[in-house]
Amino acid sequence: MKRFLAAFAVAVLALSGAAHAELQMTSGIRYVEPNEPLATCNTKAQEALSTYLSNVAETAANSGVWTANGPQGTTANTATAVVRCVPYQKGYSAMFVCAIQAPPNPYTAEILCLDVAHKFSGQQVYPLPTPTPPPSGCTTTNLLGTWTNDNDSTKVITMTADGGLTDQDGVSGNWALNGDKASIAYYGLHTLTLSKDGKHLSGDLHLTRKC
Secondary structure, eight states: OHHHHHHHHHHHHTSOOOTTOEEEEEEEEEEEETTSOHHHHHHHHHHHHHHHOEEEEESSTTOOEEEEEEOTTSSOOOEEEEEEEEEETTEEEEEEEEEEEETTOOSOHHHHHHHHHHHHHTOOOOOOOOOOOOOOSSOSSOOOEEEEETTEEEEEEEEOTTSEEEETTOOEEEEEEETTEEEEESSSEEEEEEOTTSOEEESSSOEEEOO
């Protein structure tokens, strides 16, 4: 069990680690098949994980611990699931653990794990919701986009949906927005005010969004 939890901890740490995101985890789903070989569990684990996630792999040869992340078909790494196959009587037992990062992942860890477990056991599965694209342009609900320093147009900051930011030199930081008050961690912590049109940030920094 300790090895399984350690493997899952590694998988969770592989999530993108976005600032201001909630990490949801669920465990406790268990499926028992007393009369099928352990190899069947390993095959089903790979198939179930690959239905929803990518990069399916066994953490170590013959460990029976299978991990995957995703979601499938995207470069974002905002979900992780682990299936552990162990001998049980003349068959096997499979345990399922999942974690997701929200935002930006649109589904819960519980929904993901249920579908992986149901796919594994041949029960009914349900389509996972697709992400809703974040609002584009100048909006007062987020700080996504490219911002230029009003005092130096060569200084450009790009803010992303995961709460991160980078400048033209590759220096990174993060952002959060509460109402019209923005907290920007970038060469120190700055508290800025977002304008009513969503285009300007003012305070000890003055930034204008391109939109």
